[in-house]
Amino acid sequence: MMLNVLFGLDFMMTAEQKQLCLDYWSVVDTQENYANHLHRLCQTYEVSPEQVFKTVQLSYAYLDDVTCVTCGMNCPIYLPADVSIMRSKDSWTCDHCLPVLERENRFYPLSPF
């Protein structure tokens, strides 16, 4: 599996909340219709969409196959839609490295081609 899910704020999460997060991110692999997926989650866990989003914010997912060109960190994903966007890029630079590269590029401008 190329999408991995990690849990932040682990101590605050119940087993059911963790399962909800894994379920939520599974839409990326199954290619299920997002609206259907969300509806099913709400029914399964008997929660509102707002509660789903709040719970998902306690977890974070990252891509195994997209890494920062500078430091090699795996690309974090905040929304399922990010996956196809990030994978379509030729290269990706993480939020930590990007400001440094941008500063360097101001002093040593790189040709866009």
Ligand SMILES: [Zn+2]
């Ligand atoms: Zn980086």
